[in-house]
Amino acid sequence: MKSMKSYLGSVCLLGLLAILSGCVTEPSALTGESRSYGYTWQQELELGRTSDQGLIEQMGLYPDDALASYVTSVGESVLAQSSLRRADTPEIYRNLEFKFRVMDSPVVNAFALPGGYVYVTRGLLAHLQNEAQLAVVLGHEITHVAARHASQQALKQQWGQIGLVAGAVIGQTVTGNEQFADQFMGLGGSVFQMLTLKYGRDAERESDVYGVEYSAKAGYAIGESADFFNSLGRISAKAGQSLPSWQSSHPGAGEREGRIRQLAIEWGSKFSNPKVGEAEYLNQIDGLIVGENPRSGIVMRGKFYHPDMGFQFDLPSGWKAKNEASSVTLVDPTGRGILVFSGGKGATPEEAARNFVATSKMEPVRSGEVTIGERKGYAVESSVATSSGNMLVRNEFLNYGGEVYGFLSYSSVEEIEKYRLVFSNVSKSFGQIENSAIKEIEPTRLKVITATKADRFSNFLGKNFPYGMDENDLAIINQVELNATVEAGRKLKVVGN
Numbered sequence: 129m130k131s132m133k134s135y136l137g138s139v140c141l142l143g144l145l146a147i148l149s150g151c152v153t154e155p156s157a158l159t160g161e162s163r164s165y166g167y168t169w170q171q172e173l174e175l176g177r178t179s180d181q182g183l184i185e186q187m188g189l190y191p192d193d194a195l196a197s198y199v200t201s202v203g204e205s206v207l208a209q210s211s212l213r214r215a216d217t218p219e220i221y222r223n224l225e226f227k228f229r230v231m232d233s234p235v236v237n238a239f240a241l242p243g244g245y246v247y248v249t250r251g252l253l254a255h256l257q258n259e260a261q262l263a264v265v266l267g268h269e270i271t272h273v274a275a276r277h278a279s280q281q282a283l284k285q286q287w288g289q290i291g292l293v294a295g296a297v298i299g300q301t302v303t304g305n306e307q308f309a310d311q312f313m314g315l316g317g318s319v320f321q322m323l324t325l326k327y328g329r330d331a332e333r334e335s336d337v338y339g340v341e342y343s344a345k346a347g348y349a350i351g352e353s354a355d356f357f358n359s360l361g362r363i364s365a366k367a368g369q370s371l372p373s374w375q376s377s378h379p380g381a382g383e384r385e386g387r388i389r390q391l392a393i394e395w396g397s398k399f400s401n402p403k404v405g406e407a408e409y410l411n412q413i414d415g416l417i418v419g420e421n422p423r424s425g426i427v428m429r430g431k432f433y434h435p436d437m438g439f440q441f442d443l444p445s446g447w448k449a450k451n452e453a454s455s456v457t458l459v460d461p462t463g464r465g466i467l468v469f470s471g472g473k474g475a476t477p478e479e480a481a482r483n484f485v486a487t488s489k490m491e492p493v494r495s496g497e498v499t500i501g502e503r504k505g506y507a508v509e510s511s512v513a514t515s516s517g518n519m520l521v522r523n524e525f526l527n528y529g530g531e532v533y534g535f536l537s538y539s540s541v542e543e544i545e546k547y548r549l550v551f552s553n554v555s556k557s558f559g560q561i562e563n564s565a566i567k568e569i570e571p572t573r574l575k576v577i578t579a580t581k582a583d584r585f586s587n588f589l590g591k592n593f594p595y596g597m598d599e600n601d602l603a604i605i606n607q608v609e610l611n612a613t614v615e616a617g618r619k620l621k622v623v624g625n
């Protein structure tokens with residue numbers, strides 16, 4: 129959890145924006161020719177705007193304004209060279225404003241949503257070496273938007289309708305029981321479809337080709353970016369089964385690396401003195417958090433801790449925990465008992481409960497003051513009919529440090545007795561972090577250093593690595609081999625607190 133913005137809307141059956149896709153023919157912003165799309169341009173703008181908000185609530189923005197403006201300025205310079213900004217491009221496209229966002233996630237990922245939303249994660253930024261590489265990544269994503277690839281794909285797959293709900297991905301990613309989560313949440317896996325969208329190889333190739341062209345025209349040394357695609361191949365090879373979506377939905381990194389090198393030769397002859405921008409770039413990411421940020425939530429020895437907010441609670445044994453920007457979701461191994469912890473909307477537990485009932489449009493079967501451990505709280509229970517049967521939803525609100533929090537639990541009506549005690553043991557265990565080492569835990573940050581002499585890369589690394597990372601990850605982050613010799617004067621990204 130990073131923020132206290134309530135995300136009540138996300139677990140309930142509300143805020144559903146359903147837009148029916150059909151078939152529309154509109155001029156392409158890329159080529160000017162008519163192309164067929166699943167959504168009108170207006171619908172795409174609406175889809176993007178709504179999903180963007182959900183995405184921000186769910187992943188959280190990386191809290192560094194200077195870095196965000198830097199990414200935006202690089203993005204804008206590439207966008208200015210794109211087909212969206214040509215004088216003969218239809219006005220509806222030409223006036224499209226873009227939002228470039230840095231998301232607070234350690235996963236290496238970049239993606240776009242229809243209507244001008246482009247995202248890079250801090251995990252991806254850590255892996256780039258210079259501004260030219262960033263430009264090519266942003267150019268690729270800008271092209272997905274300009275070419276309206278999502279809309280074209282919607283037409284191909286005949287989705288029928290896309291429902292987009294703020295924060296809705298939790299059900300699927302956590303439970304591993306898609307049907308259960310989908311049916312309860314009434315989502316049909318739609319946000320997932322949107323975010324893990326496979327555009328197809330032709331669309332990806334188009335994005336690489338145009339992304340490189342726009343970056344070259346913006347003055348960047350695009351040949352530099354090939355090294356990054358080499359890193360992507362190394363990350364995939366290391367990650368094995370859990371491929372970040374940006375890689376799994378794209379053609380092989382090797383194929384892309386080759387294509388970029390080829391394009392770089394073609395464009396290289398047309399522009400002189402292209403910009404690499406290594407010093408500028410590394411200066412911007414010096415101090416960037418790498419790996420998971422334990423301050424926004426960490427699971428250790430059967431407990432969930434939130435050092436920034438100062439609280440902890442127990443995890444039932446064997447349950448999975450998923451920590452997101454505005455919530456923590458706990459799921460039992462079968463995926464049939466779910467507990468979601470998040471901020472409540474209201475000054476008191478009772479007010480938060482009332483607001484929850486009003487916004488969720490649930491019919492409470494029971495509500496009133498309760499004792500949660502040593503705290504006074506307020507609980508509300510409802511039965512919700514879903515296509516997989518009746519679910520019992522209970523939300524317990526409590527006060528802590530001037531904020532109201534809620535533990536929302538649900539299970540089928542038949543199975544609820546099995547889970548009641550487990551659920552209440554979690555909310556009862558809620559309290560202040562006692563352990564001072566955990567209270568003061570700090571994230572690991574990138575530190576940019578300059579090699580003072582030629583030496584093996586591995587000799588520049590310290591002994592401490594962020595949780596889940598090792599020296600091989602640092603080699604990939606630096607786009608070098610672990611045993612390679614690094615020249616004196618080369619800038620390196622190492623870790624330090």
Ligand SMILES: [Zn+2]
Pocket residue numbers: 268272332335378
């Ligand atoms: Zn792509």
